[in-house]
Amino acid sequence: MKRQLIITTAPIDEAALLSKRKISDDMGAVVHFLGVVRRTEEEKTIKAIEYEAFQRMVGHQFKLLFDEMEKRWPIDSVRLVHRIGVVQVNEPSLWVEVVAPHRGEAFAACQWLIDELKRVVPIWKKPFA
């Protein structure tokens, strides 16, 4: 399984990411997910969220997740970009791409990866009003 992890303070450039997409001939499904900062956080209006990461552990935990993902589904490739630092409302903080032979495993793997990210990857958010 090909894997790419980018933790960055720079805005997520979807066009650039899509231009680098590679799909093997036997693959039939590509799932993309974009997580976007909402205007409302815990019922309060906000302007932005600042993401903080324990970077060394983030890399290690994603490696463990990708290893597990590879065991569970026949994924061809996974790419994940997570912003850190200040992300304004309506801007993406997370971009995920999963390429698999069929849509079922692509959707399932993408959903699982994001659920696990929110459970074990040491990134925190601090909203700004």
Place this chain on the structure above:
Amino acid sequence: MKIAVRFYSYFKDLTGSAETTETLPPGSTIADLLKQLMARFPELGAMQNSTLVAVGVDYQGRGYVLKEGDEVSLFPPVQGG
């Protein structure tokens, strides 16, 4: 033995610092370390059950026996995405 401890997210605000060092007897566990830290930083007490603990870059449970040189990180539930 001396154990280096780092705080992340709002634990830095609760303790007023990003890192500290605790001295513990050999054979001490993470539970022992937490007990000592809660006494020193009572603000962490309310978060006791939900506090996540890592040694190096791996999560560890309360029964983990600490070793000299371990780098312990304490933080609240994660919120990525």
